Amino acid sequence: MSNLSITATPPSKTPVLVAICLAAIILPLSFVSGSIATPVIGRELGGSAQALSWITNAFMLSFGCFLMAAGALADEIGRKKVFIVGVSLFALLSGLIGFSSNLLWIDVMRAAQGVAAAAALAGGSASLAHEFSGRAQTRAFSLLGSSFGIGLAFGPFLAGLLIAHFGWRSVFLSSMVIALLSLSIGVTRLNESKNPNAAGIDWPGTLLFTAMLALLTWGLMDIPVKGVASFEVITLLLATLVLLVLFIVVERKVSHPMLDLSLFRYARFIGVQALPLATAFGFVVLLVLLPMQFIGIAGMSEEQAGLMMMALSLPMLVVPLLAAFLTRWISSGIVCTGGLLIAALGLVWLSQSIASQNMLATLLPMTVIGIGIGLPWGLMDGLSISVVPKERAGMATGIFSTTRVAGEGIALAIVGAMLAGFVGQGIAKITPNSDSASASVAIQRLAIGDLHQTQRVLPQASAQQLTEIYAGALHHLLLWLAALTLISAVIVYVALCLKKHIAPQPVNEALYQQDQ
Known part of the structure; x- marks a missing residue:
């Protein structure tokens, strides 16, 4: 230290x-x-x-x-x-x-x-x-x-x-x-500093990119409320696709684009972008989902929930440093792949603990997930510039940071929609005769862990039934997250461990040499 x-x-x-x-x-x-x-x-x-x-x-x-x-x-x-x-x-x-x-x-x-x-x-x-x-x-x-x-x-x-x-x-x-x-x-x-060669802001690209992400997130968040086949959701998702096409066209034509699309010709660069997406689905979304489970469903206080969450996040203080230490003997691609495999195992384990409704049993799998995600977390920033030519490192860093943060927002919206879908299936089974408006409100409320309000909307459903529905929904969602993390591990392994000699003259020579 x-x-x-x-x-x-x-x-x-x-x-x-x-x-x-x-x-x-x-x-x-x-x-x-x-x-x-x-x-x-x-x-x-x-x-x-x-x-x-x-x-x-x-x-x-x-x-x-x-x-x-x-x-x-x-x-x-x-x-x-x-x-x-x-x-x-x-x-x-x-x-x-x-x-x-x-x-x-x-x-x-x-x-x-x-x-x-x-x-x-x-x-x-x-x-x-x-x-x-x-x-x-x-x-x-x-x-x-x-x-x-x-x-x-x-x-x-x-x-x-x-x-x-x-x-x-x-x-x-x-x-x-x-x-x-x-x-x-x-x-x-x-001290003040500027870039004397700054090319200015790509306003058309920035506005299109912002609008595209906003409409995508809005559409995903509307799915639990209006349904995936609703006119509003389909319109928002189609508008997102149109803006994506326009964004690509604009970025290919402007002299100083916000996002240099030619970087995606590097297979290893694409593999690096899979890392923040994997950490978003395998870790960041849990920072939102698990407090809802602990506070809203299990009835813990906010203080107790905060203590529980430290099992997931404390490894982030130590494991990233361990990852850098391991790269002395093991390639960074292997360390990242191994970390994602460990995280996927932890997510499967956590899903079983949630299904059993034993909150104390969630502590160990949460720690395993934190350890697994901590390995790529400590390396992916360096990898983002080590897999592209030296003169393009600045753009690569910007793209990576945007993928990380924007990916986390999109992951939250996707996961929220999936959880609401699983909750809806459970509510439909126990209240087949309830009106659609009440069922829709109940699904939305239970999906954000609001057990009390869900009971007020569906008085015919007991707290135990609703708790079991939420546990089952979260169980299935965690299995999907484990599958996504596993797929990401495969992508990272193929791109970073099998695809070699793609990016000449990397910025971080040490990391690059380890990957060879």
């Missing part, structure tokens, strides 16, 4: 590193805390199941959509400016959410918060690269990654603790405090 120590950083640069790492902590903290807070927000403010889902989805969607645009803006007008504006806006919105009593405005502000998070991450990362060089830069980015791990690992427990003692508003107010602390350090210590 000594190579990650702040004391190894030049004293004049330490405040810069602290400011950016504090900002890095609040980004995953805001995501996981939002999922823990959602059930209690629903109890206090009410709102539809779809509106409550947007508390998490709006943040992830806007974060993923604007990450590449924020990076281009940082290069154009200044990294420090974008970082300071992003963190300031994040702090302001966190405070406003903490005092809001309107669910619609909370959803809108969470979307704006995602844009602020994109600016903070893009500006902070670029500033870090400018402030540090050589081995100091490697240490700085390692500490940045560790900061993300801290936010991810302790976010659920911190959120549960705050909610239990101070209410859900304290979750967002605590993020505001951390953001203000980062701001107070960074304003005077960060």
